[in-house]
Amino acid sequence: MERRFPNESDEYRRARDALLEDEKELRRRVEAVAAQRRALPPGGEIREDYAFGEWDPSVGGVRTVRLSELFEDGRDTLFLYNFMFLPGPDGPVETPCPDCTSIVDGVDGAVPHLRQHINVAVVAKAPAERLTAHAHARGWRHARLLSSRNTTFNADYRAEGPDEAQVPMAHVFVRRDGRIRHFWSSELLMVPSEPGQYPRHVDFMWPMWAILDRTPAGRGGDWMPSLTYPVPGVSRSSG
Template identity: 60%
Template sequence: MSQTLHAVRFPGESAAYRVARDRLLHAEIELRRQVEAVAALRRALPPGGEIPVDYFFDDEGDTPVDPDVERQLRLSDLFDDGKDSLAIYSFMFGPAMDEPCPSCSSILDALDGEMPHLRQRIHVAVVAKSPIQRIRHFARERGWRHLHLLSSAHNTYNADYHGETADGRQMPALNVFLRRDGKIHHAWCSELMFVPPEPGQDPRHVDAIWPLWNLLDCTPEGRGADWRPALRYEERTATSR
């Protein structure tokens, strides 16, 4: 474990730091290998179940429309030409909720900026149970520009793909769908949320698309035992920093 892995050094580092850092670097190498192995297993999954219905979602588009005019898209319409994978994030924003889930909003803050890149490979949609006008209003307030936002207010998508519990509680879920031979199959879901976590551990089922925690994991303070993202924060002045 004490083997030196590279010749790069940083100003002022001690021998004790380098020994500990190399020990950590070995662990990071193993983690990288494990991440690659898990991704390979995910890619090797056989097609899952065919979707039970070609769901119709309410879609307001890029600009508000006449509330008396219904605009709907089917799930099959969400696939881009030449791209056979579709990712759908279930956004916890139900009609009975005063505000959306802060954690989901944090995820989508980051995902919005990545959408122009993601569209080069796949299509990504965000589905919530609230009426589409309410979803779009929040998106405009939040400054989201690129997310494809849809409402499942008039279909059973949330219940079928575990974005909602039997009693109507909204759940965060990432589902991936595959188009093959003219049919649409479920490919993968962030099922870690269904597995009881170890004591003191979050489910982390959607951490792969949540850069907030990945960056905090690189710091000495880490994630923090009790801190969670919020929809808004108090402004800090220069003297309070």
């Protein structure tokens, strides 16, 4: 199949073909690593059936949901994402993390598709009411939202430091023969990045970066997502 695009130069095509070879090799490596991941032996069994808090609009309050109850019939895999709230002036849990918000902004719409195969939930150390209010403000409709506030889940699964600072981690748990085991977590965050690299531990669920990586400017240096942005065409001084 002809791969040339309108008016491109021979120089561009040579460079693009060389890049394409590297992209093909990267695709092979991605598939190989995915197969290696799937072949992991059973991980550690959970030490307790964690009791999460979940806002229940039918009663206008928080109900308790055990980790084991997150496994619905026919789905024996659970994907959990640890959502961060950043320290604020009035206590240890205050502002929703803009990065985590950007991630769940994108993931929320994919949840109905994911739930055809696996169970999915978002877990935060913040109170269930706080996380639910943020979800409503963002327009999330599908992601299951849980609070780990009164559990050791975050600390046990490396989503919290000794100083209780929160860390964005993704986890997979599996249920086999009635026993729940840890399968995988995004441990790449714990490995020091090489110079000029990003941690990339949750890039797989954050498509914004994949799109920016394919543009001339890339990720834009130190730019990171924000909870709000100026409206295009409207000056900052405008009401």
